Amino acid sequence: PGGGTMFPRGADAYIDDIGRLIDLSDGSIRTAIDTGCGVASFGAYLLSRNITTMSFAPRDTHEAQVQFALERGVPAMIGIMATIRLPYPSRAFDLAHCSRCLIPWGQNDGVYLKEVDRVLRPGGYWILSGPPINWQKRWKGWERTMDDLNAEQTQIERVARSLCWKKVVQREDLAIWQKPFNHIHCKKTRQVLKNPEFCRHDQDPDMAWYTKMDSCLTPLPDVDEAEDLKTVAGGKVEKWPARLNAVPPRVNSGDLEEITPEAFLEDTKLWKQRVSYYKKLDYQLGETGRYRNLLDMNAYLGGFAAALADEPVWVMNVVPVEAKLNTLGVIYERGLIGTYQNWCEAMSTYPRTYDFIHADSVFTMYQDKCEPEEILLEMDRILRPGGGVIIRDDVDVLIKVKELTKGLQWQGRIADHEKGPHERVKIYYAVKQYWTVPAPDEDKNNTSAR
Structure with missing residues (x-):
C-alpha cells in the first residue's frame, strides 16, 4: 500500500x-x-x-x-x-x-x-x-x-x-x-488569559512512565528576558547530520550533572570502537541489508545507534525507567528516537518485530527487580527467528544467561571484552534458531519411543 x-x-x-x-x-x-x-x-x-x-x-x-x-x-x-x-x-x-x-x-x-x-x-x-x-x-x-x-x-x-x-x-x-x-x-x-496555567516547576516534564497527562501547559526552559522571541528555549540543536555528534543542549546546559561535554564525546568514540568489535563477533551486523529493525535495551546516550547511523538500519533506543540518569532527551537531541521501558514488563510491540537486540548491563540493572528468565522471554518474544542478540554484562551474569537461553533455542557463545580477557565484563552473542512445536501425534510417538 x-x-x-x-x-x-x-x-x-x-x-x-x-x-x-x-x-x-x-x-x-x-x-x-x-x-x-x-x-x-x-x-x-x-x-x-x-x-x-x-x-x-x-x-x-x-x-x-x-x-x-x-x-x-x-x-x-x-x-x-x-x-x-x-x-x-x-x-x-x-x-x-x-x-x-x-x-x-x-x-x-x-x-x-x-x-x-x-x-x-x-x-x-x-x-x-x-x-x-x-x-x-x-x-x-x-x-x-x-x-x-x-x-x-x-x-x-x-x-x-x-x-x-x-x-x-x-x-x-x-x-x-x-x-x-x-x-x-x-x-x-x-497574566490576561488564565487558562491553561503553566505546570508547576516540581512537575518533571520528562517523566513519562505511568505518568498522568496534565491539563496544564508544560513550561519551556527560561530564556533571558533581554532575548528575542526567536531564542530557542533550552538551546538550539544543530541541523542533521551535524546534530548526531554535536554536544546536545541538555549536556551543554549541565542538566545531567554527571555528563560533561567531554564525557559525551568520549562515549561517542567508545561506541564506535565497540560496534566495530561487535561486527567481528556477529558478521551479520556488518552485512548490509541483513538486519533492519534494531533494539538497544539500555541506550544511555545513544552511542550504539550513533555508530550505526550511516547504515541502512534504525535503532529503537530504550532508556529503562530504572536507569540512574534519564538520558532519553539527549538521545532525541542527537536526532535519534527511543522510548522509556521497564524490562520487567512487556514492551509495546508485536512478537518477532526486531531483527537484532543489544543489551548492555541490563541483567545487572534488574538483578533485584525481576528474574532474568522474564527479561529473556520478552527478548525472545520480540526477536524474529534468525535474529541476533548481543548481551554485554558481568561474566557471572552471562554464564547464567547463556544457560537459560538453551531453553529458548538460542545458539551462542561468550567472547572477551574488546580490551582483552582481563575485563570482568564479557560479551554473549547469540542467534535465535527457527523452530516449531511438533504436532501432537509426533509428540506421542516421541514419548512411546522413550
Missing part, C-alpha cells in the same frame, strides 16, 4: 505538499511523531528525506497495523492517547502529525494537544489533515454536518491559541501550526 486510503495520491505526493509549505529538506526537521499512524506510510516515506518518525497506533484486533509497519522496516510502537503521557521526554520531536487519526483534539480541555505540546521541540510544527480541515468542501463525503465540523475546527483553533501556537498556514486539506521558540510572550499573555 503506497499510502492507502489516507493519502489518495500516495504518501510521497502528500509529503511533497507539506514540503511546499515548510522546509523538510534542510536538516532542521529530523525527528517526527505520527499519532494514529495506520500502517505508518507517512513515516516510511519520510525516511528518504532523512527524517526519522516515531509512529504509533493502538493495538488493533482486526488488522495489526503497527506489526505491518515494523514488518516493512519502519519504526513504530503500539500506543494510545488516553490518560497517561506518551513514553517520550519533553522537547523531543521537530514535527508532530495527524492524518485522520481520530483523536478528539479539541475536547477534554485540549489535554491531547497539550501532550503534543509537551513532546514538541520549541519552534516545532504540528500538522493536521483530514476532518475537520477543509470541511467547507469535504463535509458531504465525511457524512457529518457543517455545524459539527465547524465547531470542531473552532475548538482546535482555540486550544492551539491557548498554547501560544501560531497557525502558519492552511491550504486545502492541510493545516500547520508552530510552537513558539520560547515562552517570553506566552508568560505575558498568561
Whole structure:
C-alpha cells in the first residue's frame, strides 16, 4: 500500500505538499511523531528525506497495523492517547502529525494537544489533515454536518491559541501550526488569559512512565528576558547530520550533572570502537541489508545507534525507567528516537518485530527487580527467528544467561571484552534458531519411543 486510503495520491505526493509549505529538506526537521499512524506510510516515506518518525497506533484486533509497519522496516510502537503521557521526554520531536487519526483534539480541555505540546521541540510544527480541515468542501463525503465540523475546527483553533501556537498556514486539506521558540510572550499573555496555567516547576516534564497527562501547559526552559522571541528555549540543536555528534543542549546546559561535554564525546568514540568489535563477533551486523529493525535495551546516550547511523538500519533506543540518569532527551537531541521501558514488563510491540537486540548491563540493572528468565522471554518474544542478540554484562551474569537461553533455542557463545580477557565484563552473542512445536501425534510417538 503506497499510502492507502489516507493519502489518495500516495504518501510521497502528500509529503511533497507539506514540503511546499515548510522546509523538510534542510536538516532542521529530523525527528517526527505520527499519532494514529495506520500502517505508518507517512513515516516510511519520510525516511528518504532523512527524517526519522516515531509512529504509533493502538493495538488493533482486526488488522495489526503497527506489526505491518515494523514488518516493512519502519519504526513504530503500539500506543494510545488516553490518560497517561506518551513514553517520550519533553522537547523531543521537530514535527508532530495527524492524518485522520481520530483523536478528539479539541475536547477534554485540549489535554491531547497539550501532550503534543509537551513532546514538541520549541519552534516545532504540528500538522493536521483530514476532518475537520477543509470541511467547507469535504463535509458531504465525511457524512457529518457543517455545524459539527465547524465547531470542531473552532475548538482546535482555540486550544492551539491557548498554547501560544501560531497557525502558519492552511491550504486545502492541510493545516500547520508552530510552537513558539520560547515562552517570553506566552508568560505575558498568561497574566490576561488564565487558562491553561503553566505546570508547576516540581512537575518533571520528562517523566513519562505511568505518568498522568496534565491539563496544564508544560513550561519551556527560561530564556533571558533581554532575548528575542526567536531564542530557542533550552538551546538550539544543530541541523542533521551535524546534530548526531554535536554536544546536545541538555549536556551543554549541565542538566545531567554527571555528563560533561567531554564525557559525551568520549562515549561517542567508545561506541564506535565497540560496534566495530561487535561486527567481528556477529558478521551479520556488518552485512548490509541483513538486519533492519534494531533494539538497544539500555541506550544511555545513544552511542550504539550513533555508530550505526550511516547504515541502512534504525535503532529503537530504550532508556529503562530504572536507569540512574534519564538520558532519553539527549538521545532525541542527537536526532535519534527511543522510548522509556521497564524490562520487567512487556514492551509495546508485536512478537518477532526486531531483527537484532543489544543489551548492555541490563541483567545487572534488574538483578533485584525481576528474574532474568522474564527479561529473556520478552527478548525472545520480540526477536524474529534468525535474529541476533548481543548481551554485554558481568561474566557471572552471562554464564547464567547463556544457560537459560538453551531453553529458548538460542545458539551462542561468550567472547572477551574488546580490551582483552582481563575485563570482568564479557560479551554473549547469540542467534535465535527457527523452530516449531511438533504436532501432537509426533509428540506421542516421541514419548512411546522413550
